[in-house]
Amino acid sequence: MLNATAVILLAGGSGSRMGGDQAKQFIRIAGKPVLAHSHDAIRKYMPNAMVVVVCPIDSLDQVRAMFKDEAQCTVVAGGSSRQASALQGLKALATHQPRNVLIHDAARPFVSGQIILDVLHALEKNEAVDVAIPTADTIIVERDGYIQSIPKRQHILRGQTPQAFNYKTLMGCYAEIGDERLDQFTDDCGIYLECNPLGKVRIVKGHEENIKITNPIDLILADEMFRIRTAAVTADQPGIDVRGKRALIFGGTAGIGKAMADIMTSAGALVIARSRSNGCDISLEADVRNAVSEATKTLGGLDVVVNAAGLLKKHTLHDQSSLDIAAQINVNLLGAAWIAKWSHAPLKESQGTLLQFASSSYTRGRADYVIYSATKAAIVNMTQGLSEEWAADGIRVNCIIPGRTDTEMRRNNFDNEQQSTLCNPYQVALSATKTLCARMNGQLERV
Numbered sequence: 206m207l208n209a210t211a212v213i214l215l216a217g218g219s220g221s222r223m224g225g226d227q228a229k230q231f232i233r234i235a236g237k238p239v240l241a242h243s244h245d246a247i248r249k250y251m252p253n254a255m256v257v258v259v260c261p262i263d264s265l266d267q268v269r270a271m272f273k274d275e276a277q278c279t280v281v282a283g284g285s286s287r288q289a290s291a292l293q294g295l296k297a298l299a300t301h302q303p304r305n306v307l308i309h310d311a312a313r314p315f316v317s318g319q320i321i322l323d324v325l326h327a328l329e330k331n332e333a334v335d336v337a338i339p340t341a342d343t344i345i346v347e348r349d350g351y352i353q354s355i356p357k358r359q360h361i362l363r364g365q366t367p368q369a370f371n372y373k374t375l376m377g378c379y380a381e382i383g384d385e386r387l388d389q390f391t392d393d394c395g396i397y398l399e400c401n402p403l404g405k406v407r408i409v410k411g412h413e414e415n416i417k418i419t420n421p422i423d424l425i426l427a428d429e430m431f432r433i434r435t436a437a438v439t440a441d442q443p444g445i446d447v448r449g450k451r452a453l454i455f456g457g458t459a460g461i462g463k464a465m466a467d468i469m470t471s472a473g474a475l476v477i478a479r480s481r482s483n484g485c486d487i488s489l490e491a492d493v494r495n496a497v498s499e500a501t502k503t504l505g506g507l508d509v510v511v512n513a514a515g516l517l518k519k520h521t522l523h524d525q526s527s528l529d530i531a532a533q534i535n536v537n538l539l540g541a542a543w544i545a546k547w548s549h550a551p552l553k554e555s556q557g558t559l560l561q562f563a564s565s566s567y568t569r570g571r572a573d574y575v576i577y578s579a580t581k582a583a584i585v586n587m588t589q590g591l592s593e594e595w596a597a598d599g600i601r602v603n604c605i606i607p608g609r610t611d612t613e614m615r616r617n618n619f620d621n622e623q624q625s626t627l628c629n630p631y632q633v634a635l636s637a638t639k640t641l642c643a644r645m646n647g648q649l650e651r652v
Contacts, residue, residue: 213294216311217283236646242314448473456514464634487540537580592647
């Protein structure tokens with residue numbers, strides 16, 4: 206059944222509603238372009254299917270490079286509209302003549318295996334299948350700025366993809382419609398029903414998570430969904446395997462960094478811990494460069510670099526000294542930049558991992574430590590940017606966002622906190638070490 210169905214991934218949109226200079230299907234989330242995530246979701250359940258990716262003509266080289274190792278994948282240029290692009294995908298399958306074709310929006314990276322399998326099963330008895338979910342909103346019909354009617358919701362559904370068809374039937378529908386009428390339709394089910402007034406399209410139940418990334422807010426939601434999914438996978442891992450891993454931990458002599466050094470060493474990793482206490486000030490580029498160089502030479506390379514160093518000076522901004530403000534920026538942000546810069550070469554050599562630490566305060570600046578909050582928000586952005594920048598080099602970049610943790614830095618800045626309300630640094634370090642073992646990239650892991 207699976208081999209008889211080919212797939213068309215529609216990645217021809219311009220992403221104009223994103224408001225940026227990059228089409229939505231090429232924006233990276235969790236370390237990979239949205240298009241790659243959608244392809245992986247389809248391929249997981251249809252491993253042998255022929256896949257045609259339809260993309261803008263000026264993106265052909267980019268997309269072909271993305272799938273250069275996929276034998277059962279071809280990339281073609283799309284048309285001026287969604288339906289014109291779908292037609293180009295159908296034409297590309299002419300030499301294969303599949304029995305059925307499944308058409309999916311590349312901007313829907315969360316399509317589940319259950320949806321795909323339900324669509325394929327429905328195709329066994331139907332020549333047209335759609336995916337839809339109930340609408341939670343009241344639907345209104347507007348005319349000249351006024352409500353004309355309010356349809357009852359029980360029969361109003363929101364369409365998703367994939368849509369699937371008998372290939373020859375759909376090709377015949379496109380031939381009947383003709384190129385000049387394609388722009389009148391918004392999806393393939395509409396074309397099928399126009400040519401088959403008595404035909405039936407079987408509806409398969411979709412899912413709220415099968416979102417289409419269209420607007421900027423969808424990127425935030427998608428990033429969080431990938432984080433939650435990755436966290437669930439990480440939590441299910443039976444243990445930690447860092448045996449033989451060569452690790453350099455900045456901030457590794459106290460707090461969470463020391464806890465990570467202890468855990469990784471006990472688990473069989475080769476660990477070097479550096480901090481101000483043993484002569485490495487990460488705000489100084491030379492110190493970071495020398496630390497990376499010495500650790501690489503001593504260990505014979507680096508598989509893991511962890512930046513667990515941080516500096517917090519709790520006080521209102523207008524009362525803080527200029528030196529304290531500069532020190533926090535230099536350690537928390539500039540130091541992170543030096544670590545990333547000088548770690549790139551050894552991590553590229555080993556296809557390794559850079560792990561950074563932010564803070565729960567990154568989501569909203571906190572009174573009395575706004576500089577610390579601001580620099581930790583910057584670390585989140587740095588993680589996301591580096592995960593894209595270094596993806597082609599095989600380096601994974603992730604970020605741990607611990608909750609309130611019982612460290613010396615916290616005790617020095619916050620009085621009278623109940624220890625029972627704080628996270629144990631070894632609990633945080635254990636979760637962070639598990640993250641090192643996962644194959645994630647560009648993830649923000651809250652612990």
